[in-house]
Amino acid sequence: MAPTQTDSAxxxxxxxxxxxxxxxxxxxTYQKHGLTTIAQIISRWAPNTENDTPAYIKNVAxxxxxxxxxxxxxxxxxxxxxxxxxxxxxxxxPYTVAEIEKAIQLA
Numbered sequence: 118m119a120p121t122q123t124d125s126a127x128x129x130x131x132x133x134x135x136x137x138x139x140x141x142x143x144x145x146t147y148q149k150h151g152l153t154t155i156a157q158i159i160s161r162w163a164p165n166t167e168n169d170t171p172a173y174i175k176n177v178a179x180x181x182x183x184x185x186x187x188x189x190x191x192x193x194x195x196x197x198x199x200x201x202x203x204x205x206x207x208x209x210x211p212y213t214v215a216e217i218e219k220a221i222q223l224a
Contacts, residue, residue, distance in 0.1 A: 133212055133216050133220070134216055134219045134220040134223060135220070135223070136220075137199060137203075137212065137216065137217055137220030137221075138220040138221075138223040138224050140199055140202060140203075140220075141195065141199065141220060141221055141223075141224035142224050143162070144158065144191060144195070144198065144199075145191065145224065147161055147162075148191045153188040153189060153191075154185065154186050154187060154188055154189065155174055155177050155178040155181060155183060155185050155186075155187075155189065155198075156174050156178070156185040156186050158198075159173050159174045159177055160174070162202065163205075173205055176201070176205055177198070177201040177202065177205060180197065180200070180201035180204070181194050181197050181198055181201055182197075195221055196214070196217050196218065196221065199217055199220075199221075200212075200217065
């Protein structure tokens with residue numbers, strides 16, 4: 118079996134579910150630290166030093182069907198939020214609902 122970690126800049130996972138699980142765990146940590154809006158979450162996830170954060174926030178909020186500064190209940194919107202983040206990060210969202218749901222359950 119080939120080694121999983123072949124990229125020195127980014128962590129690589131054995132399957133999509135484990136990578137998506139990492140997203141879930143990070144989002145749960147953000148919530149524990151009081152980040153409750155898409156604007157707060159994405160500002161932490163994708164800071165201005167690396168991203169067009171305002172555009173990222175606008176896009177994710179739109180995909181989640183909330184305003185950027187509206188408090189959200191993470192557990193209520195987790196699958197949609199994950200899909201929006203993956204879409205924004207990759208320019209596509211190739212994972213199935215089943216893969217995302219499995220990742221959430223793994224967390």
